Amino acid sequence: xxxxxxxxxxxxxxxxxxxxxxxxxxxxxxxxxxxxxxxxxxxxxxxxxxxxxxxxxxxxxxxxxxxxxxxxxxxxxxxxxxxxxxxxxxxxxxxxxxxxxxxxxxxxxxxxxxxxxxxxxxxxxxxxxxxxxxxxxxxxxxxxxxxxxxxxxxxxxxxxxxxxxxxxxxxxxxxxxxxxxxxxxxxxxxxxxxxxxxxxxxxxxxxxxxxxxxx
Amino acid sequence: xxxxxxxxxxxxxxxxxxxxxxxxxxxxxxxxxxxxxxxxxxxxxxxxxxxxxxxxxxxxxxxxxxxxxxxxxxxxxxxxxxxxxxxxxxxxxxxxxxxxxxxxxxxxxxxxxxxxxxxxxxxxxxxxxxxxxxxxxxxxxxxxxxxxxxxxxxxxxxxxxxxxxxxxxxxxxxxxxxxxxxxxxxxxxxxxxxxxxxxxxxxxxxxxxxxxxxx
DNA sequence: AAGAAATATCACCGGCCGGTGACTTTTCGC
DNA sequence: GCGAAAAGTCACCGGCCGGTGATATTTCTT
Numbered sequence: 487x488x489x490x491x492x493x494x495x496x497x498x499x500x501x502x503x504x505x506x507x508x509x510x511x512x513x514x515x516x517x518x519x520x521x522x523x524x525x526x527x528x529x530x531x532x533x534x535x536x537x538x539x540x541x542x543x544x545x546x547x548x549x550x551x552x553x554x555x556x557x558x559x560x561x562x563x564x565x566x567x568x569x570x571x572x573x574x575x576x577x578x579x580x581x582x583x584x585x586x587x588x589x590x591x592x593x594x595x596x597x598x599x600x601x602x603x604x605x606x607x608x609x610x611x612x613x614x615x616x617x618x619x620x621x622x623x624x625x626x627x628x629x630x631x632x633x634x635x636x637x638x639x640x641x642x643x644x645x646x647x648x649x650x651x652x653x654x655x656x657x658x659x660x661x662x663x664x665x666x667x668x669x670x671x672x673x674x675x676x677x678x679x680x681x682x683x684x685x686x687x688x689x690x691x692x693x694x695x696x697x698x699x700x701x
Numbered sequence: 702x703x704x705x706x707x708x709x710x711x712x713x714x715x716x717x718x719x720x721x722x723x724x725x726x727x728x729x730x731x732x733x734x735x736x737x738x739x740x741x742x743x744x745x746x747x748x749x750x751x752x753x754x755x756x757x758x759x760x761x762x763x764x765x766x767x768x769x770x771x772x773x774x775x776x777x778x779x780x781x782x783x784x785x786x787x788x789x790x791x792x793x794x795x796x797x798x799x800x801x802x803x804x805x806x807x808x809x810x811x812x813x814x815x816x817x818x819x820x821x822x823x824x825x826x827x828x829x830x831x832x833x834x835x836x837x838x839x840x841x842x843x844x845x846x847x848x849x850x851x852x853x854x855x856x857x858x859x860x861x862x863x864x865x866x867x868x869x870x871x872x873x874x875x876x877x878x879x880x881x882x883x884x885x886x887x888x889x890x891x892x893x894x895x896x897x898x899x900x901x902x903x904x905x906x907x908x909x910x911x912x913x914x915x916x
Numbered sequence: 917a918a919g920a921a922a923t924a925t926c927a928c929c930g931g932c933c934g935g936t937g938a939c940t941t942t943t944c945g946c
Numbered sequence: 947g948c949g950a951a952a953a954g955t956c957a958c959c960g961g962c963c964g965g966t967g968a969t970a971t972t973t974c975t976t
Contacts, residue, residue, distance in 0.1 A: 501942060501953050524739075524828055528934065538955055543935075611879040612827035613739055626888075650904035653890045657880070658873035664826040665872070673841075675868045689865035696911055716923050716972060743964065753925050758965075 507545045510535045511555045518556070519602040523609040523618065553617055557624030560602065564628040567596050578638050583698035585640055589633060590655050590690055597663040598683070604667050607660055643698055651697060655690070662686065722760045725750045726770045733771070734817040738824040738833065768832055772839030775817065779843040782811050793853050798913035800855055804848060805870050805905055812878040813898070819882050822875055858913055866912060870905070877901065 513535035518526050528549065532539035546552045568574065571592050579585040597603055606625060609618045642648040666677035676682050728750035733741050743764065747754035761767045783789065786807050794800040812818055821840060824833045857863040881892035891897050 503953070506953085522828060527932095529932075539934085540936080540956090541954070544953090548935095608823075608827040611876075611883045612823040613737060614883045646907065647900065647904045649890055650901055651908065653887050654873045654877070654901075654904060654908060657876035657887055658869045661826075661872035661876035661879075662869070664876075668826045668829045672868050672872055675864055685862065686865055686869075689862045689869060692861065693866065693869060693912060697908060718923070721923085742962095744962075754964085755926090755966080756924070759923090763965095 503545070506535070506537055506541060510537065510542060510545065511552060511559060514552045515556050515559060515602060518605050519600075522605055523613065549617060550620065553620040557621050560606075560621065560624050561628050563600065563602065564596065564625065564632075567599055568592065568632050571595060579636065579640065581698075582640050582643050583695055585637055586652065586655065586698055587691055587694045589636065589652075590659055590694055591687060592632075593629075593656060594659045594663060594683075594687070594690070597660065598666075601667070604664060608664055608668075646697075655694065655697075659690070718760065721750070721752055721756060725752065725757060725760065726767060726774060729767045730771050730774060730817060733820050734815075737820055738828065764832060765835065768835040772836050775821075775836065775839050776843050778815065778817065779811065779840065779847075782814055783807065783847050786810060794851065794855065796913075797855050797858050798910055800852055801867065801870065801913055802906055802909045803851065804867075805874055805909055806902060807847075808844075808871060809874045809878060809898075809902070809905070812875065813881075816882070819879055823879055823883075861912075870909065870912075874905070 510531065514526070514531045517530050517534055521530065526549070528539045528542050531552065532542055542548070542552065546555065573588050573592070579588055597607070603625065606618065606621045610622055662672050662677060665672040670676065670678045675686075677686065725746065729741070729746045732745050732749055736745065741764070743754045743757050746767065747757055757763065757767065761770065788803050788807070794803055812822070818840065821833065821836045825837055877887050877892060880887040885891065885893045890901075892901065
């Protein structure tokens with residue numbers, strides 16, 4: 487009655503297609519999250535899933551199918567992470583500045599917690615391919631819906647290019663988290679300990695407050 | 702009497718070590734800049750340089766040596782690009798805000814113009830390795846000296862975490878240029894045409910002015 | 917001109933990759 | 947129980963990779 491036990495210590499695996507298919511997707515997710523997109527291939531995935539790579543072709547038609555499956559899994563992962571944010575159950579933001587503060591800090595925490603998302607982002611800019619774009623669309627859709635939901639009917643502040651400004655902040659957060667995960671800092675600013683991140687968050691909060699403050 | 706003609710249409714190559722060594726470095730630079738770090742290997746470089754890969758080991762001791770050689774070449778490239786910036790011969794910045802505006806826009810143009818630097822940055826966050834760190838140190842040194850030289854003796858504005866704020870802006874620029882080169886936009890904001898970039902520059906200028914304005 | 921040294925090329929190795937055809941073992945419908 | 951279909955395994959292919967030893971060819975020294 488063991489379910490989809492396919493890895494680690496228990497190599498017993500009953501012969502059910504759905505179970506191994508799920509095991510393959512999980513293994514693929516782990517390979518991508520832990521070893522990076524360079525290792526994202528049929529051999530590595532099958533090895534990790536403890537099955538023959540032939541099954542990958544049979545059940546998913548190749549890496550593309552697996553990428554799509556991970557995409558669905560990613561949607562839930564993002565939703566989950568966002569629901570566990572400290573501000574998840576807080577009242578809706580009262581001002582656009584507060585909205586942006588939540589979005590910026592939310593994205594920061596999400597990326598810090600999810601190596602999978604970091605790898606997808608890194609993959610996207612380092613080696614764009616039709617394969618990764620399947621993952622990107624899943625990510626973008628989820629983030630966009632979160633953003634829309636959080637914004638509600640808040641009017642954007644006038645007199646500025648809001649989209650461009652927002653994008654600058656998001657890009658900064660993304661780059662900072664990627665650099666931190668890869669090398670532990672950005673430039674001369676360390677980004678390792680929780681204190682390092684608190685410092686960075688303080689600065690981000692200040693920046694957001696300054697940029698979007700009401701006239 | 703032909704010099705270091707090693708590629709393209711003229712396959713004649715006289716037997717001089719320095720010439721072919723130079724040709725190898727140039728080929729390596731091109732491989733990295735055009736095909737990305739995934740293709741940065743002895744086979745691809747030798748193929749492009751039109752010589753045997755054995756010479757790479759003989760003259761450079763392997764990829765590490767080539768990376769170091771590219772590092773030197775990179776220093777000149779950065780210096781060159783910065784000297785051709787529109788503000789290169791302008792008087793020194795009069796305020797910290799102006800200093801940061803120049804640095805932010807300068808970094809943006811530098812990255813936009815240099816696929817090599819973009820590849821190094823992407824490599825750094827996507828697949829950190831001792832190999833790429835050799836290039837990173839060369840880049841960092843050059844950028845740091847430029848930054849110091851430009852700053853002069855300008856006092857930073859009080860009451861804020863200047864380093865953290867600067868780093869946010871630089872990270873944003875880097876991420877925006879990388880995304881633009883890879884997929885042509887960031888999120889929903891297109892970054893393809895010169896008009897797209899002008900819009901982004903305007904926003905960056907506004908952000909810098911707002912963040913560093915004097916009390 | 918002869919030999920030494922430098923320059924360059926070639927052939928080969930093991931390893932990993934993506935991909936596929938043929939095979940064995942289990943399960944299921946009857 | 948039996949046979950077919952499903953689930954899973956194995957062996958193999960060609961290709962590219964990094965790396966190395968042996969060899970050929972040119973140039974330099976004397």
